[in-house]
Amino acid sequence: DTGVSQDPRHKITKRGQNVTFRCDPISEHNRLYWYRQTLGQGPEFLTYFQNEAQLEKSRLLSDRFSAERPKGSFSTLEIQRTEQGDSAMYLCASSSIPSTSVEQFFGPGTRLTVL
Amino acid sequence: AQSVTQLDSHVSVSEGTPVLLRCNYSSSYSPSLFWYVQHPNKGLQLLLKYTSAATLVKGINGFEAEFKKSETSFHLTKPSAHMSDAAEYFCVVSDRNTGTYKYIFGTGTRLKVLA
Secondary structure: OOOOEEEOOEEEEOOOOOEEEEEEOOOOOOEEEEEEEOOOOOOEEEEEEEOOEEEEEOOOOOOOEEEEOHHHOOEEEEEOOOOHHHOEEEEEEEEOOOOOOOOOEEOOOEEEEEO | OOEEEEOOOEEEEEOOOOEEEOEEEEOOOOOOEEEEEEOOOOOEEEEEEEOOOOOEEEOHHHOEEEEEOOOOEEEEEEOOOOHHHOEEEEEEEEOOOOOOOOEEEOOOEEEEEEO
């Protein structure tokens, strides 16, 4: 399968624990995005990478959140000291430039539940 | 700033009747617009996209949307609803302002199809 993959698909953790999610984009895509979707809402942008450089972070991304994309391939999103409000679906998407369609391809998401 | 507004949070139609899901956009640039569908516990699937080519865009599963600049609208339609169309639908604009092309999602429209 050559689509975007995310791991794990589900994560249940206790408040205060750290969690890390992984995203593997489509191999030739140099743009990578993270979004967060809470219940009943549309996804919201968290952060953006172009190759290995993190070029934009949303104000939603508190200092407990950190994302990396070493070598411009896979990306990780870490949440430290999780809170119940972090419970959400975390979506990863990738796209390529140059691209006239600016279409992003989404992974299946990681559903985080913080108890 | 770019944004999309989905005018209905819930739409109910009978099977075999037309579907209309409404979306208005705000953009200082010629926008790239998308409709995505999300079935329960499934990932986001692209239905169709507008990227300044033909104003009437045909997508998968019989869906289409018309870009109307004068009305700043991008409504999604389908001539005949099927039970399998029941899902959450998101209108999306790609943000060109910052060069990230991040997605800005509407709040979603939940489509219910009645037998």
